[in-house]
Amino acid sequence: AQKITQTQPGMFVQEKEAVTLDCTYDTSDPSYGLFWYKQPSSGEMIFLIYQGSYDQQNATEGRYSLNFQKARKSANLVISASQLGDSAMYFCAMSTSGTYKYIFGTGTRLKVLA
Amino acid sequence: ETGVTQTPRHLVMGMTNKKSLKCEQHLGHNAMYWYKQSAKKPLELMFVYSLEERVENNSVPSRFSPECPNSSHLFLHLHTLQPEDSALYLCASSQEIELADSYEQYFGPGTRLTVT
Numbered sequence: 001a002q003k004i005t006q007t008q009p010g011m012f013v014q015e016k017e018a019v020t021l022d023c024t025y026d027t028s029d030p031s032y033g034l035f036w037y038k039q040p041s042s043g044e045m046i047f048l049i050y051q052g053s054y055d056q057q058n059a060t061e062g063r064y065s066l067n068f069q070k071a072r073k074s075a076n077l078v079i080s081a082s083q084l085g086d087s088a089m090y091f092c093a094m095s096t097s098g099t100y101k102y103i104f105g106t107g108t109r110l111k112v113l114a
Numbered sequence: 115e116t117g118v119t120q121t122p123r124h125l126v127m128g129m130t131n132k133k134s135l136k137c138e139q140h141l142g143h144n145a146m147y148w149y150k151q152s153a154k155k156p157l158e159l160m161f162v163y164s165l166e167e168r169v170e171n172n173s174v175p176s177r178f179s180p181e182c183p184n185s186s187h188l189f190l191h192l193h194t195l196q197p198e199d200s201a202l203y204l205c206a207s208s209q210e211i212e213l214a215d216s217y218e219q220y221f222g223p224g225t226r227l228t229v230t
Binding site for chain 1: 145154155164202206211212218220223224
């Protein structure tokens, strides 16, 4: 069965520090994509970063990087130099080849402290 | 207007009412989606349209009826809803429906629905 697990319901981080949000996945399909989204209190889901299962290097987008460990089936999001505006819900999602379905995790609520 | 817009942002309706949610995407995408987001539950995919044709109906009750008149617009018609249908309803679009090739989905701000 395909599944995304986010075990941290809530996290706190001090402003300007780095934080890692955990995500593990389960799939038997060799071709898949992993996504991270941010959902502020306004409700809109904002795409942050993508990692393909065949990508050799970890994805990076500005202050966001994805720590992809294929053997462990983990795809943790690292946010460097946290800002107050990073306070939001963060969702990990997976899609497998030949499908159009995202499987979402339950999310992690991040609070950045001043 | 840019991105994906949704109206209304908030909706309160009785169980006997009929209402519609509207979604519009200005990105030239070919695929559109409806999701339901309830508290403490993962997002649930409800409907998927590709080039105005429905390709997924994820065991959604018939009291939810989608409509996609063109590739830019998506509606969700609601009738005789139940209190447990109260949730955030999110619309999304993507370039194509094949997602694993890094076609991320772009989401609208959602409609917060309360059924009384």
